[in-house]
Amino acid sequence: MVRDKAIPMNLADHVMHEDSLPPAKEITIRSELGDIVAGLGLAGIAAWFMVEAIRLPDYSGTAIGAADFPKGLAFLLLLGALGLVGGAVLRLATGHAGESSTIRRPLHVLIGALLLIAFPLMMSYAGYYIAMGIFLTAFLYLADINRPLLVGGCVAGFLLFTKIIFEMILQTPLP
Numbered sequence: 122m123v124r125d126k127a128i129p130m131n132l133a134d135h136v137m138h139e140d141s142l143p144p145a146k147e148i149t150i151r152s153e154l155g156d157i158v159a160g161l162g163l164a165g166i167a168a169w170f171m172v173e174a175i176r177l178p179d180y181s182g183t184a185i186g187a188a189d190f191p192k193g194l195a196f197l198l199l200l201g202a203l204g205l206v207g208g209a210v211l212r213l214a215t216g217h218a219g220e221s222s223t224i225r226r227p228l229h230v231l232i233g234a235l236l237l238i239a240f241p242l243m244m245s246y247a248g249y250y251i252a253m254g255i256f257l258t259a260f261l262y263l264a265d266i267n268r269p270l271l272v273g274g275c276v277a278g279f280l281l282f283t284k285i286i287f288e289m290i291l292q293t294p295l296p
Contacts, residue, residue: 151221
């Protein structure tokens with residue numbers, strides 16, 4: 122009996138499924154450019170978190186208040202974003218280029234990013250359940266999961282899960 126060499130799971134999945142994937146557009150970019158774009162985007166999100174946290178009413182005096190957790194998240198996210206951008210700039214300055222990154226189906230990636238940005242707005246206008254139903258359905262479609270019963274089951278199951286956990290067990294109303 123001959124045994125094949127062990128292949129890491131992610132490589133094995135890639136090799137096994139590579140031939141079965143339909144042809145799709147791909148974009149290849151330098152990892153430094155991707156890190157700079159992602160880092161700047163994360164820095165923008167960190168700034169947004171900080172602005173929104175500052176707007177929260179704080180009745181705690183010198184104790185830890187409602188705004189301190191999102192402020193801490195914003196600060197840590199900003200540190201991570203600056204580290205990402207700084208590492209990319211350092212690699213560019215020293216000539217130690219990283220590997221290129223390939224984005225398969227870039228339009229799907231862009232639509233997914235736009236959905237992530239739109240979700241809080243959808244939730245504030247339509248409420249949690251409607252917004253999450255639309256959001257999950259769209260994401261499943263982007264992931265090529267388009268069988269109606271499967272999509273409906275996944276969405277209904279997730280919404281039921283959040284209803285049971287947050288509203289019934291934790292007594293946290295979802296808007």
